[in-house]
Amino acid sequence: MSIHLALEIGGGALPDTEAVAVAEAAGCALVTINDSPLSPSPEAGVRAGFLARRTRRVGLAPTLHPALTEPFHLATQLAALDHASQGRGAWVVGTENSAAAQATIGGTPVSDLEQEIADVIDVARLLWDSWEDDAVVRDVASGRFLDPDRVHHVNFTGERFSVVGPLITPRPPQGQLVVLAPDTLTDKSDIALVAAPTLDEVAARAEAARAANIPLAFAELDVALGPADRGGSGRAESFFGGGRAGVGGAEGDRIDGGGAEADRADRDARLRFAGGEDEFRALLNRLEGIVDGVRIHPVDLAIDLPRLAVATRRGPVSGPTLRDTLGLPRPANVFAGEPR
Amino acid sequence: MTTHRLHLGLFFTGVGPQLLWSQPDFANHTHIDTFIQTVRTLERGLFDAFFLGEGLRVRENRGRVYDLDVAGRPDAITQLAALAAETERIGLVATQNTTYNFPFDLARRLASLDHVSGGRAGWNIVTTDNAWTGENFRYGGWLPHERRYERAAEFVATARSLWGGDSVDTHSDLVNVTGSLGVTGNPVLFQAGDSPGGRDLAARLADAVFSANTDYDKAQAYAADLTARLKAYGRSRDQIRILPGAQVVLGDTEKEAAEKADWIQREQTTGPRAIAFLEQYWNKDLSGYDPDGPLPDIEPAEGELDPSRGTISIEHRTGKLERIAEWRSLGLSIRELVLHVTPRHNTFVGTPGGVADEWARYVRTRAVDGFNLVPQLLPGSIEDIVDRLVPELQERGVYRTEYEGRTLREHLDLA
Numbered sequence: 001m002s003i004h005l006a007l008e009i010g011g012g013a014l015p016d017t018e019a020v021a022v023a024e025a026a027g028c029a030l031v032t033i034n035d036s037p038l039s040p041s042p043e044a045g046v047r048a049g050f051l052a053r054r055t056r057r058v059g060l061a062p063t064l065h066p067a068l069t070e071p072f073h074l075a076t077q078l079a080a081l082d083h084a085s086q087g088r089g090a091w092v093v094g095t096e097n098s099a100a101a102q103a104t105i106g107g108t109p110v111s112d113l114e115q116e117i118a119d120v121i122d123v124a125r126l127l128w129d130s131w132e133d134d135a136v137v138r139d140v141a142s143g144r145f146l147d148p149d150r151v152h153h154v155n156f157t158g159e160r161f162s163v164v165g166p167l168i169t170p171r172p173p174q175g176q177l178v179v180l181a182p183d184t185l186t187d188k189s190d191i192a193l194v195a196a197p198t199l200d201e202v203a204a205r206a207e208a209a210r211a212a213n214i215p216l217a218f219a220e221l222d223v224a225l226g227p228a229d230r231g232g233s234g235r236a237e238s239f240f241g242g243g244r245a246g247v248g249g250a251e252g253d254r255i256d257g258g259g260a261e262a263d264r265a266d267r268d269a270r271l272r273f274a275g276g277e278d279e280f281r282a283l284l285n286r287l288e289g290i291v292d293g294v295r296i297h298p299v300d301l302a303i304d305l306p307r308l309a310v311a312t313r314r315g316p317v318s319g320p321t322l323r324d325t326l327g328l329p330r331p332a333n334v335f336a337g338e339p340r
Numbered sequence: 341m342t343t344h345r346l347h348l349g350l351f352f353t354g355v356g357p358q359l360l361w362s363q364p365d366f367a368n369h370t371h372i373d374t375f376i377q378t379v380r381t382l383e384r385g386l387f388d389a390f391f392l393g394e395g396l397r398v399r400e401n402r403g404r405v406y407d408l409d410v411a412g413r414p415d416a417i418t419q420l421a422a423l424a425a426e427t428e429r430i431g432l433v434a435t436q437n438t439t440y441n442f443p444f445d446l447a448r449r450l451a452s453l454d455h456v457s458g459g460r461a462g463w464n465i466v467t468t469d470n471a472w473t474g475e476n477f478r479y480g481g482w483l484p485h486e487r488r489y490e491r492a493a494e495f496v497a498t499a500r501s502l503w504g505g506d507s508v509d510t511h512s513d514l515v516n517v518t519g520s521l522g523v524t525g526n527p528v529l530f531q532a533g534d535s536p537g538g539r540d541l542a543a544r545l546a547d548a549v550f551s552a553n554t555d556y557d558k559a560q561a562y563a564a565d566l567t568a569r570l571k572a573y574g575r576s577r578d579q580i581r582i583l584p585g586a587q588v589v590l591g592d593t594e595k596e597a598a599e600k601a602d603w604i605q606r607e608q609t610t611g612p613r614a615i616a617f618l619e620q621y622w623n624k625d626l627s628g629y630d631p632d633g634p635l636p637d638i639e640p641a642e643g644e645l646d647p648s649r650g651t652i653s654i655e656h657r658t659g660k661l662e663r664i665a666e667w668r669s670l671g672l673s674i675r676e677l678v679l680h681v682t683p684r685h686n687t688f689v690g691t692p693g694g695v696a697d698e699w700a701r702y703v704r705t706r707a708v709d710g711f712n713l714v715p716q717l718l719p720g721s722i723e724d725i726v727d728r729l730v731p732e733l734q735e736r737g738v739y740r741t742e743y744e745g746r747t748l749r750e751h752l753d754l755a
Binding site for chain 2: 037038039040041042043045046047048049050051052053054068069070071072073076077079080081083084085086100103104105106131136138140142143144145146147148151160161162163164165166167168169170
């Protein structure tokens with residue numbers, strides 16, 4: 001299987017429907033929708049819900065932030081996305097925990113963010129399993145719509161909250177949504193997002209993620225596609241030299257968009273590519289032996305996205321679910337087989 | 341005099357005994373295709389809005405998940421965003437409670453729904469003090485019953501400031517928000533509570549009320565009460581729409597409709613459901629009793645009513661012993677009793693022409709501005725209303741013949 005492509009569209013430089021149409025046509029397995037309560041864009045989960053019915057194959061991964069939400073709502077919202085998209089839902093675990101973001105909910109930054117995130121992932125996964133697949137029985141003879149032995153309390157207690165459950169929503173079509181998170185944050189994800197400035201470091205961390213039983217590793221990649229005046233055709237050659245120079249056209253001033261400081265720091269840490277379509281394909285071939293996928297962060301969505309469609313030379317993924325596209329099995333339910 | 345026209349909404353409850361899942365053609369009520377079919381039918385019927393219910397905990401009976409009614413619903417705002425992509429005009433209203441949401445987060449998601457739908461979002465504001473529901477949340481059971489509308493009022497005021505583009509910095513013991521929204525909007529505010537606190541909140545803040553008063557006299561009394569309350573807040577009757585919840589059963593003749601209504605009510609009151617209804621009050625296993633026999637001869641357990649069915653009003657949570665004594669004096673079987681104490685209120689039964697005549701009277705006298713309809717058969721109830729009742733209403737000049745506006749506010753003739 002060729003390397004999986006994910007595309008980040010959160011910044012809203014193009015209307016979402018246009019961006020996902022191109023991403024879908026270009027063979028992306030999923031789009032991710034970055035977000036923060038401080039963002040000027042509409043909330044990512046709502047955008048993903050809308051896009052669920054304007055797309056057919058591509059996966060949809062809004063960023064939701066554990067430290068800023070009720071875990072029960074988060075799990076319900078994502079389950080609803082998976083139902084609405086008929087199995088194309090995913091979740092980018094967000095790390096927003098700034099004082100300004102916390103102030104929107106009357107809070108202050110959580111001291112142990114990693115623990116909080118681990119707890120929210122755990123409870124979301126339990127809640128997605130809280131209805132077994134065959135919970136709805138519709139047995140007219142006994143008058144029972146569902147089998148109460150197949151709908152479970154989760155009785156989760158974390159460091160800062162507890163949730164009894166079950167979810168109000170039946171099990172998502174994929175069983176579990178596909179969870180994406182930075183490899184440095186947690187090993188509870190399905191896809192480790194590896195942000196490192198060199199191929200060697202990406203390779204080493206992808207290896208470590210697999211050793212931690214994370215099924216897939218994706219490299220984070222800034223991309224500027226096109227002629228030399230966008231940062232330099234030919235500079236991509238330096239990618240193949242290994243080492244730190246593996247970053248084409250790396251001048252900081254090429255990267256526009258003016259995001260928050262944290263975002264700039266993220267960008268400094270990622271692989272970067274600037275060059276033409278052929279070089280981009282060559283880079284993907286090279287990465288194929290190192291990671292399972294890349295998440296593409298276009299430098300300018302409006303310019304790079306049409307070029308990306310040309311560069312990939314792919315058609316839409318076959319799906320039908322995102323797990324199918326990624327070759328991830330539909331997980332067994334942790335509650336199945338419990339004594340009834 | 342202006343001819344007032346009816347506004348119709350459909351309330352997709354997603355749980356409860358009214359939906360007859362036992363029918364062979366009952367659509368899978370949690371499948372996205374069912375929702376899409378439903379909203380498309382409603383849009384064909386020129387409905388103002390599609391409402392989604394909310395319940396933040398799956399109902400239980402004596403500690404176990406309640407198994408007799410349909411259950412399972414999506415997150416309302418996510419689902420309505422998906423349905424916005426499948427429709428052009430219909431309003432999309434999410435029931436969301438002010439107790440277990442963060443004001444900024446909910447305001448942002450509602451504004452986002454308003455944005456992606458092109459101004460079709462609405463919010464049905466509900467409150468809860470139910471600590472049992474709160475067990476699913478970080479701050480379970482934090483809000484005293486008597487302060488739930490206070491919290492709601494502050495919550496809604498904060499949301500409105502945020503939607504208007506204000507930078508909010510508000511701090512009280514009920515609401516704490518610092519921030520501003522990048523997305524603005526103007527979702528239509530619905531209010532459903534019928535208690536005095538709920539009516540006051542409606543008079544103060546709501547664009548529309550989703551009341552329980554469908555009998556003509558009660559509807560008129562309600563409208564008069566609300567008009568007086570509106571005045572106290574410097575508002576007028578024209579600034580609010582009254583849309584009581586109602587059910588409709590249609591037949592080719594009055595007799596056929598009445599028979600169908602009886603059948604529906606009996607289907608809704610199965611033997612196991614009647615037993616489970618009493619178990620809420622007894623808080624004991626009554627499964628050994630014959631639903632068509634007399635009331636249980638044993639005494640109920642100590643304590644107040646089990647809150648886990650989630651639907652019992654505060655007035656009914658206390659005084660159960662007196663209530664049970666009263667029931668025993670009626671001499672009814674268990675099922676007959678349940679049919680008796682859960683009467684078929686809020687249901688219009690008749691021919692399409694007969695119901696249309698009745699509704700025309702309601703709206704011309706402004707006892708109501710429309711109805712929020714609760715289906716029993718899925719999709720049958722909805723198809724009946726759209727294909728049989730709507731043309732009769734149009735013929736009487738009390739219902740639109742096309743959408744004139746694009747936003748929910750425009751559909752409801754709200755400024």
